[in-house]
Amino acid sequence: MKKNSLRTLLLTGIGLFFMAFVFFPPFSEAVLKLLFPGVPDRLYSRAPLPELLLEHFLVVLISEFLAVLTGCTLGIFVTRKRGKIYLPMVQSLASMAQTFPPTAVLALAIPLAGFGFKPVVLALFIYSCFPVISNTVSGLNSVKGDLIEASRGLGMTDNQILRKTELPLAAPVILAGIRTSTIINIGTATIGAVAGAGGLGTVLMAGLIHDNGAYIFTGALCAALLAFFTDKLFALLDSRYRRQP
Amino acid sequence: MIQFENISKWYGKQKALDTLTMTIPEGKTSILLGPSGCGKSTTLRLINKLIIPDEGEISIKGRSIRDYRAEELRRSMGYVIQSIALLPHMTVEENIGLVPDLLKWEEQRKEKRCLELLDLIGLDAEQYRSKYPAQLSGGEAQRIAVARALAADPPYLLMDEPFGAVDPLNRESLQNEFIEIQRKLKKTVVFVTHDLEEAVRLGDRIFVLKNGILQQSGSPADILSKPANEFVRDFVGPDRSLKLLNYYLAGNFTDGTDETDHPPAPETPELNAGDNLKTALSLMLETGLSSLPVKGVSGRIHRKTIESLVNLKEPRNPETEE
Amino acid sequence: MLMNNNPESGKAAYPGLVTGITAFFISFIILKENRVVAGTPFSLRDTAPLWLYLAIALLFAALFLNSFLGSARRMQIINYLGGCVLLILTLTALALSSVSLGMEKLPYGRLSLSGGSWLLFLSAYLFMNSGDQEKIPRLLSYLPWLILLGFILSGSLNDLGIAREFENEKKRFYREAGRHLYISLRSVLQALVIGIPLGILAWKKQKSRTAVFAVINSLQTIPSLALFGILIPPLAWLSFRFPELRELGFKGVGQTPAIIALTLYALLPVTRNTFTSLSIIENRLLDAGRGMGMTPSQLFWKVELPIGLPVILGGVRIALVQTTGNTTVAALIGAGGLGFFVFRGLEQAAPDLILMGVIPIILLVVLLDKTVGAFIKLLTPKGLELLYDSI
Incomplete structure (x- = not known):
């Protein structure tokens, strides 16, 4: 118990720091002044930090939402009787795509789709689909045959079996896939700044180009904390889900 | 002969064995019997030095096991455990050949021994030698584990609930095979179990343990007919008289009269000499007969004899009268 | 053998067919006079010779027909081989495009793959993976790599943009x-x-x-x-x-x-x-x-x-x-x-x-x-x- 409350305290502390750093410029100014006393221009001025965070968040949210929608649908389809014929195709495509570095997929999509917000969302969407597909398929396949048999014996239709038996049992695995793909997504979105998607990567890249440590630090810290807390959110969701009987 | 002298063993503050003194006879099957946590497995693992006692002395044929190197000692003792523990990455043949390998036997000798042992445990050698543990059923795997323990022909065999994880039907046939094998090989076997019936069936001598203290030792008949204290009486259960009948073989209890003059009616059921008296009694109750003939043995077995055997209150038992 | 004739198994070819046929209607290749100017897109019909264009179209027709015939296993092998042929035809189309667009006379020109060529590659991949890969004979599974290697080593792709960038760097x-x-x-x-x-x-x-x-x-x-x-x-x-x-x-x-x-x-x-x-x-x-x-x-x-x-x-x-x-x-x-x-x-x-x-x-x-x-x-x-x- 004691250890747990210590962890909660630590997490809350980091969370408050993050909030203050993003939304309260005098605070971030003070922190950066402490860390980078020699740098004259410490605060990124071309866009406010909350706006960049929101932009980053939106890129991830939209692409991930579409990926979950597509990935789950496709994963369910190929595990039904009607779509079973496509299972090997989808599986080999998903496992191959996942060995590709996400940056490579982003870079490949840009010349085809162009620069900017939408093309980056498109690229992130495509890449994020694959972990979701893989985990949906393996989650649904891990549901034991006798449970499905038993559900059928209770008089459930195929649709009811999917909703009441298969999906709830596969949910933790599917959730794990969404978690993985979201975390990769946040990281790749940071690089998306190179392709003009905006977001926290913009500050970081500006820092790298102008050799400004404070910019680099600001962008890196915010991106890292965004990913960290998103992951913690998923962990919370996961434990909530598992605690249910 | 394995001797325990005042052996004590603590796990933390808990005493697992308390000044245990006992003698395990040569060439016989000795059973360590008791509920879980009684110290029987600890006792077994002390013998091959997987555990070192805190106090006391264990000696084999008069020589302290302290004087043996642990590995050497273990190689002279077959070891079978409940969870089977065949090495999953080796074939049946390689598993059986493990100890011979450690003893640096030649390939040819190892192979010959493997085939011999597969034959002994009743598995087809050509079919099984190159299989992997993942391809075996539970009963088959346990037979292989016994073969592995016997591989280097060790004089001692330590068995820790070897048939505990096998289904009842398979367990019985494994027990029968064990009796058969032991009759041929006459090893000094130390066998741990919590199953009284198994102990009675297989044991020449039973040691009953509770909380690390030896409660009673003796032949199965002794344990069943004369429990030394309340614990042993409870452990053997209220149906101990029937369990005792398990132990007696029909062939030994006929009246010895020659019946060639008046042979039994053709439809009278007949007992085998190896059937136990529980079967005999059951058959009598079923048919309503008061006596039954035994195949190949002169004379009949009488219901009265059985009744007198299980009447433990009166000292009319032929075995205990001596 | 008849038991194998699952009427559903023909559907495995559809994703490959759909992606492949889409490729006909979008740009196959993009030509830039040099690295800086905007490029001109060309469709497969514009750049590939007629016989090649027809060959690709015929291949798709054949693979479509195949999806109604034969046992599941034979269909899969034919799909796989069809994918390999498509790979060869696509690479040939790329090689011949650089000839028909006169790339030799444009030393600073860049000929880049466009959506159509990517879709054809994807289509080939989907045909090759239309079934369980374990069932493909081991020797055949190296075929696509050999085809790719053959084209690269033969030098017929040397006028593509990527090859020129490579030559420079x-x-x-x-x-x-x-x-x-x-x-x-x-x-x-x-x-x-x-x-x-x-x-x-x-x-x-x-x-x-x-x-x-x-x-x-x-x-x-x-x-x-x-x-x-x-x-x-x-x-x-x-x-x-x-x-x-x-x-x-x-x-x-x-x-x-x-x-x-x-x-x-x-x-x-x-x-x-x-x-x-x-x-x-x-x-x-x-x-x-x-x-x-x-x-x-x-x-x-x-x-x-x-x-x-x-x-x-x-x-x-x-x-x-x-x-x-x-x-x-x-x-x-x-x-x-x-x-x-x-x-x-x-x-x-x-x-x-x-x-x-x-x-x-x-x-x-x-x-x-x-x-x-x-x-x-x-x-x-x-x-x-x-x-x-x-x-």
Whole structure:
């Protein structure tokens, strides 16, 4: 118990720091002044930090939402009787795509789709689909045959079996896939700044180009904390889900 | 002969064995019997030095096991455990050949021994030698584990609930095979179990343990007919008289009269000499007969004899009268 | 045999057909007079000779008909071979396009693959993967690679943009490829040196377990670019304060932060798999080994290593794939590597330059993955394979 409350305290502390750093410029100014006393221009001025965070968040949210929608649908389809014929195709495509570095997929999509917000969302969407597909398929396949048999014996239709038996049992695995793909997504979105998607990567890249440590630090810290807390959110969701009987 | 002298063993503050003194006879099957946590497995693992006692002395044929190197000692003792523990990455043949390998036997000798042992445990050698543990059923795997323990022909065999994880039907046939094998090989076997019936069936001598203290030792008949204290009486259960009948073989209890003059009616059921008296009694109750003939043995077995055997209150038992 | 005639199995060809036919209606290739000007798109009909155009169309028609005939197995083999033929035809179309568009006369021109050619490649891939890959004869599975290699070595693709970029940057390419490999391998090696003892520690000391995994799990969630970025200021400060470090090549930007960050990333798979390998070696097996009289070293060689090594190598495999991919990003902080071409291509809007970085990276990843995979298969005893298959 004691250890747990210590962890909660630590997490809350980091969370408050993050909030203050993003939304309260005098605070971030003070922190950066402490860390980078020699740098004259410490605060990124071309866009406010909350706006960049929101932009980053939106890129991830939209692409991930579409990926979950597509990935789950496709994963369910190929595990039904009607779509079973496509299972090997989808599986080999998903496992191959996942060995590709996400940056490579982003870079490949840009010349085809162009620069900017939408093309980056498109690229992130495509890449994020694959972990979701893989985990949906393996989650649904891990549901034991006798449970499905038993559900059928209770008089459930195929649709009811999917909703009441298969999906709830596969949910933790599917959730794990969404978690993985979201975390990769946040990281790749940071690089998306190179392709003009905006977001926290913009500050970081500006820092790298102008050799400004404070910019680099600001962008890196915010991106890292965004990913960290998103992951913690998923962990919370996961434990909530598992605690249910 | 394995001797325990005042052996004590603590796990933390808990005493697992308390000044245990006992003698395990040569060439016989000795059973360590008791509920879980009684110290029987600890006792077994002390013998091959997987555990070192805190106090006391264990000696084999008069020589302290302290004087043996642990590995050497273990190689002279077959070891079978409940969870089977065949090495999953080796074939049946390689598993059986493990100890011979450690003893640096030649390939040819190892192979010959493997085939011999597969034959002994009743598995087809050509079919099984190159299989992997993942391809075996539970009963088959346990037979292989016994073969592995016997591989280097060790004089001692330590068995820790070897048939505990096998289904009842398979367990019985494994027990029968064990009796058969032991009759041929006459090893000094130390066998741990919590199953009284198994102990009675297989044991020449039973040691009953509770909380690390030896409660009673003796032949199965002794344990069943004369429990030394309340614990042993409870452990053997209220149906101990029937369990005792398990132990007696029909062939030994006929009246010895020659019946060639008046042979039994053709439809009278007949007992085998190896059937136990529980079967005999059951058959009598079923048919309503008061006596039954035994195949190949002169004379009949009488219901009265059985009744007198299980009447433990009166000292009319032929075995205990001596 | 008739039982095999599942009317559904023909549908496996549809995704390949749909992607392939779409390719006819969009641009196949883009021509730029030089790297700076805007490009002109050409469709397959515009650039490929008629016979080739018809051949591709006929191939799709044949594959469509095939989807109604024959047994599932024969259909799959025909789909696979059809995919290979499509690959040959697409590559031929690319080679002949550079001739028909007169690329030889445009030394600064860039002929880039466009949506149509990518869709044809995807279509070929989908045909080849229309069924269970295990059922494809082993020799056939090398065919696509041989086709690709044949076209590249024959020089018929030399007038494509990517080949021209490569020709221009040959020297630099080999240098960056070497750097890429060096950064990746060194990081994984360092992760092994730290991660294996860490995994053993986590297994032996219950108390340290939660802490170790909490830290390395959190490290994995941090975006690679962010981790590089966070390391830059403190490293820059260190090298500024201690010139001796700077002389050792220790700098704020460049390879130092890249290798440190990538090592930290690679810790998770290595540590986790070391931990797993120890926990799957069950106590009962060790007990049995000891009970048979094995010495500690015999126990290690005969029991622990054969069972544990494949699992640890599995971790190395994940670490290698992940690190080789992440090294791409290291180019952004001046560490070099193949990512250099990727990001310069993005900067200059030069798709061929991007491809010149991306394709070798993907090949490298696949190659490392397959090599370590084959190695693991070799080292996994057959009995264990059977055991894992049965659970």
